[in-house]
Amino acid sequence: MTALTVNGEERASRSGPMTPLLDVLREEFFLTGAKAVCREGFCGACTVHLDGEPVASCLVPLGAAAGREVRTVEALAAGGLSRLQQAMEDHDAVQCGMCFPGMLMTLTDFLRHTPAPTRAEVKAALAGNICRCTGYERIVDAALDAARSA
Amino acid sequence: MPDPAAATMDLPRRDARDKLQGRTRYTVDRGGAGTLQAVLLRAEVASARILRLDTAKARSMPGVRAIVTAEDAPGRHGIGIADHPLFATGCVRYDGEPLAAVAAETLEQAEAAAAAIAVELEPLPAVIEMAQALTPDAPLVHPDWRDYEVLLAGAARAGNVAWEATVVRGDVDAAFARADVTIVDSVFRVGRQNHLSFEPRAVVASYEDGRFHIETSTQVPWSVRATTAKLLGIAPSQVRVTVPAVGGGFGLKFDCALEPFAALLARASGRPVKLVNSRREEMLTCLCRENAEIRIRSAVTAEGEIVGREAVVLMDCGAYGGEQIFLTTMTAHTLGGNYRLGAVRLASRAVYTNTAPNGAFRACNGVYNTFALERHTDEICAAIGMDRLAFRRRNVLGDGDLGATGQVFEGDVLGPMLDKMVALRAEKPSRAPRAEGRLHGRASVVGTWFVFVGPSAATVNLNPDGSATLVTSGVEIGSGSMVQALPQIVAAELGLKPEDVVVRTADTDAAGYDVGVGGGRTTVSLGAASTAACVEVRRKMLKVAADMLETAPEDLVLAKGRVEIVGIPGSGVTIAEIAARAQSLTGPISGSGAFTGPGVAAMPGCAAGHFIEALDIPVFAVHDCEVAVDPDTGHVEVLAYTVVQDVGRALNRRAIAGQIQGGVVQGLGYALHEEMSIGPDGRILQSGLETYRVPLAEDVVPVEIHLHEGAPSIGPLGVKGAGEVPILNVGAAIACAVADATGRRVQELPLTPPRVLALLREREGPLELAHIAKDWREKVLG
Numbered sequence: 015m016t017a018l019t020v021n022g023e024e025r026a027s028r029s030g031p032m033t034p035l036l037d038v039l040r041e042e043f044f045l046t047g048a049k050a051v052c053r054e055g056f057c058g059a060c061t062v063h064l065d066g067e068p069v070a071s072c073l074v075p076l077g078a079a080a081g082r083e084v085r086t087v088e089a090l091a092a093g094g095l096s097r098l099q100q101a102m103e104d105h106d107a108v109q110c111g112m113c114f115p116g117m118l119m120t121l122t123d124f125l126r127h128t129p130a131p132t133r134a135e136v137k138a139a140l141a142g143n144i145c146r147c148t149g150y151e152r153i154v155d156a157a158l159d160a161a162r163s164a
Numbered sequence: 165m166p167d168p169a170a171a172t173m174d175l176p177r178r179d180a181r182d183k184l185q186g187r188t189r190y191t192v193d194r195g196g197a198g199t200l201q202a203v204l205l206r207a208e209v210a211s212a213r214i215l216r217l218d219t220a221k222a223r224s225m226p227g228v229r230a231i232v233t234a235e236d237a238p239g240r241h242g243i244g245i246a247d248h249p250l251f252a253t254g255c256v257r258y259d260g261e262p263l264a265a266v267a268a269e270t271l272e273q274a275e276a277a278a279a280a281i282a283v284e285l286e287p288l289p290a291v292i293e294m295a296q297a298l299t300p301d302a303p304l305v306h307p308d309w310r311d312y313e314v315l316l317a318g319a320a321r322a323g324n325v326a327w328e329a330t331v332v333r334g335d336v337d338a339a340f341a342r343a344d345v346t347i348v349d350s351v352f353r354v355g356r357q358n359h360l361s362f363e364p365r366a367v368v369a370s371y372e373d374g375r376f377h378i379e380t381s382t383q384v385p386w387s388v389r390a391t392t393a394k395l396l397g398i399a400p401s402q403v404r405v406t407v408p409a410v411g412g413g414f415g416l417k418f419d420c421a422l423e424p425f426a427a428l429l430a431r432a433s434g435r436p437v438k439l440v441n442s443r444r445e446e447m448l449t450c451l452c453r454e455n456a457e458i459r460i461r462s463a464v465t466a467e468g469e470i471v472g473r474e475a476v477v478l479m480d481c482g483a484y485g486g487e488q489i490f491l492t493t494m495t496a497h498t499l500g501g502n503y504r505l506g507a508v509r510l511a512s513r514a515v516y517t518n519t520a521p522n523g524a525f526r527a528c529n530g531v532y533n534t535f536a537l538e539r540h541t542d543e544i545c546a547a548i549g550m551d552r553l554a555f556r557r558r559n560v561l562g563d564g565d566l567g568a569t570g571q572v573f574e575g576d577v578l579g580p581m582l583d584k585m586v587a588l589r590a591e592k593p594s595r596a597p598r599a600e601g602r603l604h605g606r607a608s609v610v611g612t613w614f615v616f617v618g619p620s621a622a623t624v625n626l627n628p629d630g631s632a633t634l635v636t637s638g639v640e641i642g643s644g645s646m647v648q649a650l651p652q653i654v655a656a657e658l659g660l661k662p663e664d665v666v667v668r669t670a671d672t673d674a675a676g677y678d679v680g681v682g683g684g685r686t687t688v689s690l691g692a693a694s695t696a697a698c699v700e701v702r703r704k705m706l707k708v709a710a711d712m713l714e715t716a717p718e719d720l721v722l723a724k725g726r727v728e729i730v731g732i733p734g735s736g737v738t739i740a741e742i743a744a745r746a747q748s749l750t751g752p753i754s755g756s757g758a759f760t761g762p763g764v765a766a767m768p769g770c771a772a773g774h775f776i777e778a779l780d781i782p783v784f785a786v787h788d789c790e791v792a793v794d795p796d797t798g799h800v801e802v803l804a805y806t807v808v809q810d811v812g813r814a815l816n817r818r819a820i821a822g823q824i825q826g827g828v829v830q831g832l833g834y835a836l837h838e839e840m841s842i843g844p845d846g847r848i849l850q851s852g853l854e855t856y857r858v859p860l861a862e863d864v865v866p867v868e869i870h871l872h873e874g875a876p877s878i879g880p881l882g883v884k885g886a887g888e889v890p891i892l893n894v895g896a897a898i899a900c901a902v903a904d905a906t907g908r909r910v911q912e913l914p915l916t917p918p919r920v921l922a923l924l925r926e927r928e929g930p931l932e933l934a935h936i937a938k939d940w941r942e943k944v945l946g
Contacts, residue, residue: 046193047186049411051362052443056853059362087186099184106176106818109826110642111183112362112411118184140861144853146360146412147642148822149829150861 016080020045021089031077036060038076039086047087047115051144058143061116062086068123070142087115090122097163098122101156109147117143121157131161166722168881171656174818177647178663179409179640190411191366191381195438199368200229200267202429202439204422205278206449207256207263210518210846211290211303214255217263218282225280227273230432233264237428239395241420244327244489244775246313247306248521250395250424256285257305257483258520259847260449267429267437290518292846294457294478295935297324297517305483305516319492319773320945326485327514328945329492329773331500331568334507336940339472345463348544351933352460352536354895354913356452356480356840357833358850359525360858363411364446369426370436376403376427381410383417384680385637385670391420392427403427407670413641414830415524416451418682419487447851451523452840454488455480458536459936460499463506468550468558471506475499475536476936476943479529481514482521488514491529493774494614497782498533500568501612502578503541503559508568511944518846524682526827527892530613531834532913538609538896539910542903552900556610557582570767571778577875578610581786581808584870588806589788595803599792602801605905608788611893615781615885616683617761617878621676622693624654624701626753630725630740631664632701637678638690639670643887644819645686652815653691653880657698658705659722659739676758684885687815688781689759691880696757704753705739708746712737762878781877783884784810787828787893791901798921800836800902806868812877812884821869823887828867831894833859839914 015026020043027038034053039045039062048071049059055070062071063085071084090096095103098121108114117140124139125131131139136157137150145153182188219231234251242248252261264281268274291297291305304323306312320328340347367380382388385405393400410417422439429437441449456479463472477495481488492512500510512529525531545552560578567573585608596604623635634654640646651665658665668674679685706717709727713720713736720727720736728736746753766777790803807824814820837857841849850856877884895913903910908923911931922928937943 040193045186046189049192049362052853054443054852054854057362091185095181095184099181102184103176103180106174106180106822108177108180108183109644109822110362110410110412111179111188112190114184115186137861144362144858144860146362146414146830146858147826149825149827149859149867150864151825151866152822154861 016076018079018081019083021085027076029076031075033076034072035074035076035079036071039071045086045088049112049115051112058120059113059116061119063119063123068120087118090118096122098125098157098160101160105152105156105159107148107152107156113143113145117145117153125157125161129161129164133158166656168813171652171815171881173652173816175648175652175662175816177644179647188409190363190409191368191379192363192440194379194408195368195436199436199438200269200433201271201274202265202267202426202437203271203274203278204262204425205264205266205281207252207261207285208259209256209285209287210259210292211288212256212285213288214252215286216282216284219264221282222266222277222280225273225277227269228266228277229269229435230267230429231264232428232432237395237424239397241391241394242315242485243487244316244319245485246315248484255288258518260520261483265425265429267433290846291324292517292519292842292844294480294515294517297515298935305518316775322945324516325513325945326481326516327489327492327773328511330511330944331496331771332509333568333570333767333770336472336474336507336509339507340463342463342471344465345471346547347461347463348540348547349461350540350543351931352458352539352911353931354456354532354535356455356522357525357838358447358450358452358840358856359414359416361412361414361416364441364443365417365421366440367422367426368436368438369423369430371431374402376430378403378405378423378427380405380407380423381417382407383410383413383639383641383682384419385639385672386677387680388420388423389672392424395424396427405672407639410639410641414526415528415682418524418680419451444851447856448848449520451486451521453525453528453531454522456529456532457933457936459933460536460540462540462544464544464548466548468548468555470503470559473505473508474940475510477512477533478936479512479514480517480519480522482517482519484521485514486521487524488522490775493776494529495533496568496771496774497612497614497779498530499537502537502561502610504561504565505568509940510568519842520848526830527613527888530892531831531895534611534892535895535899535913539899539903542900553586553608560610567778569771569777571764573782575876577810578784581784581810581872582610584808584872585786585788585806588870595790598803602792602794603905604790604792605901606790607897607900607904608786609893609896609900611785611896613783613889613892614779615688615783616685617689617780618679618685619760620678620689620693621758622690622697623675623754623756624694624697626701626705626743628740628744628747630738630743631666632658632660633666633668634694635668635675636690636694637670637672637675638686639681641681643823648816648819649687650690650694654694654698657695658702660725684783684888686885687883688879688885691883692759693757695880696759697755700755700757701753704746705742708742709737712745781879781884783889785889785893787897789897789901791898791905793902793905793920795924798917798924800915800920802832802865805865807890808870808872809886809889810872810875810884811886812875812879813873813882814871815883817871820871820886824869824890825867827890828894829859829864831891832864832898834914835895835898836914837916839916
C-alpha cells in the first residue's frame, strides 16, 4: 500500500508503485476531474498539484507521490467556486470542458506566484495546456480578471 | 409569435460550473463496478490477405470474458455504398483496421489477450497515394466494389473511384474557347487534419432484457443506433443510445465508431463493457479531414467576368468511403460558390487508398475548397491585373444569382459583408510596422458554406411547477447549442425564464429521430422542432388560461412565467397554476414538433451523384488577416484577424463569439502547422502531440468579430448555425496573406516553416498534378 494525502485526506492506494498517479486518482479514488488526453505530458489536462507544484499526473508514478500531498481540481472550490473558476464562468470561457481541470490547476499556481501578470505572461504560463475548443483568448481574459479582482 | 428579443441574451452555460469543478462525467469517466475493459486488436499493415486468426489461446487467458471477430458481425455499412465491415473481413485494407475485440476484467488482461491472438497475414500490394490509386493498373482496394449494396443511386463509380459527383451547367467548352477571355489554371494540395478532440471516441455498452444500451461519446445517437443494428443484423429498435456530455467532437464523432464492438462484447459476456481509443489509436485511425488535390480553371474577361469554370477535386477517402462520399456533393457549393459563374462543370471524386478512413471535420471539404478557390481568385486577379477586393466585390453572389447547380440565391449578403470588411480595414492602421523587418502580407477572402438541415423531432412537457422539459436527441458537444440556444428559444416561446427549461440529454428511447449535432444544424433544426412543439404547448396553455380568466385566448400574452390579459399587467395567472389546473382537468400539457429541410430547388439535370442539389440555408463569411513572414526561418506570425460572419440572427452573441474564436484558431492550426503525413507503408506518422502540433495560447490572437444579421434563413427566428462556419475561410485567408507577403504562388497547406522557406528560396518548382488530366473528358467517369 502506498500512503499519500489527496485533497487534505490521508489515503492509501493498492496500486503498484509504477502506476501513473493519474490512474490512481481516476480509477481507484474516482476523482475523474483530471483527464487522460495524451498521456505524454503535452496536453496538461491531467495537471494536479503535488506538494503545491503543478505536475502532469500521467507522468508521475504513484511511488513518487508516496507521502506527499496531492490536490486535484475537485478541491479547488471550497464553499463556492474559486475566483479563477468564477471568472471562467463569468467569461463564458468553457466549451467542451475537458481541458479546464488542468488549465485551472496550472493557472491557480501561476496566479499565486504572479499576482499581477501581463497578458503575455498568462499565455506563456499556458504553454503546457492545450485547449482544442476555445482559441484560448477568453481563458486568458478570465485569468487576468481573476488576478485583478484578487 | 413571441418577440425575438425575448430569445436574445448572453445566457451563461448551465454546464460550466460542473465542468470547472471536474464533476462532469463524460463517457470516459463512466463505467461502474463490474464493467469489463475492452481493447481492439488492430492490423499493422496497410494491405494483406488474412490467412489465419486464431483466438483459442487468448480466450483461455486470465480475466478474459469475451472475444469477437468478423464472424460475429456480418454486415457492412456506409454512406452511399455499404462498403465497410466492422472488422477486416478476408483482407486488411489499412494499417490500424480492427481484427478482433477483447473484453477482460482489466485493461492489462485485455491487452495481453489481444497480443496472444494468432494472426497470419499475407502482404498484398498497397496503394497509398491517390495518384497511384488512379493509375490504370493500380491494385483495387475493393476488388468486389461492384457487388456492394448501393444506398444512393446515380453516382459514377469504378475501381478505386469510390464515388464521383458532377455538376455540368451551361457550355463550358464554348466559354473557354472565347477569344476575349484569359484562362487561369491552378492546382492545389492539402494534407489531413486530425480533430484531436480531448475526449477520444469512447463507449460503455450493456445488454439487458434482449436490448442494447449504448452510452457513448457521439454527435449522432441515431446513426449509432442504425449502424450498430445493421452491423449486428438486428432491428434498430433493439438499440438504445444515450449520450453524456461529449468532450469535443468537431465532426470526428459524426459517425458510428466503437459502439458496435462494445455492443458485441457486452452481449457475448453478459457484462457492461467499456472501450476507449488510446490517443495513439485516435491519431492513427482518426476520421481526419481528408487530404485532397484540386485543379481549377477559369475563363475570365478583362472586365473580370467569370464566363467559365471547370474544376476537379480528388478527395482521399482512405480504405472505406465514409463521409467523403457525401462530401463530394459539397464541391458544387464551395468551388462553385462565392461568385457568379457563367458556364460551370465540376467533378469531385472520392478515391480509395490503403490508408485509414477519413471523415467529417468542421466545415469539411469547404475549408480546402475555399483555400483553393480564394487562391485561384487571387491568381485570376494577378492574370487580368484587377484589384483583389474589387474583383470580389464585382463577382460575389447576390440576390437572384444562380449557384453552380442552378439554385437561386436570395438576398444580398456577401456584398454588404465585404463592404463591411473594407470599412473595417479603412478604420484601423495596417499592422505592417509590427512585422519589424519581416515580410508583411494581408488578405480578405470570402466563403460559402451551408447549414445542414434534415429531420429533427422535439417534445416539450409543461410541468406543474411552471417549468418545461425539452426532450430531443440533441447532444452537447461543447458548442453550447443545447445549454444556451435551445433553452433560450423554448423559454421565449413559452414566456419562461431559460433557467426553467430543463433540457433532456439525448436518449433514443425518449426522443424522436434526429440527424445529429453537426453541420451547424442544432439551433436551426432542433430549434425549429422545439418551436413547433412549443406552439402546441402554448395553444393548450392559452385555452386553459382563457377558461380560468374568462377571456378569449387571443387576448392573452405569455411573459415572465405568467399569462396576462393584453394591456393589463398582473391580471392573469402563473404558468404553474395553468399547468397544475390542466393536469387535474385534462391531463398534463405537452406538445410535439418536427422539422426537416424544405429542399430548395436546383436546375434539373445538372447534378449527378449528389446527396443534396441545393443549399437550404447558405451561410457566408468574410475573413481578413495580416501576417508577418520571417524570411530566414519561414515562420508565419498572425498579426491580426477579423471576421464578418453571416449568422441570420444572433441569439447569444457571446456564445457565437466563443465559437468564432475557437473555430478560427482551429483553422490557424490547419493553415500553419497541423500536418498529418503518411509513410510509404501507409502508416500515419504523427502518433501523438509530440509530432502533431496544434495551436497553443501563444500562437493565437484575439479575433475581431462582427456579426452580420438579417440574411434570409428558414431557421427559427431567422437563425443560422454559427459554430461550424468560423473555420471555413481560415486556410484561404492565411494562404492568400502569405502569398501577398512573399510574392510566391502558395499551392499547399499547411504552411509550415520548411514549406514557406522552400517557397521563399524557390527550392522546388510549382506543384503539378499530372494525374488530374487537363481534358475534362479524361478526368471523369460520368
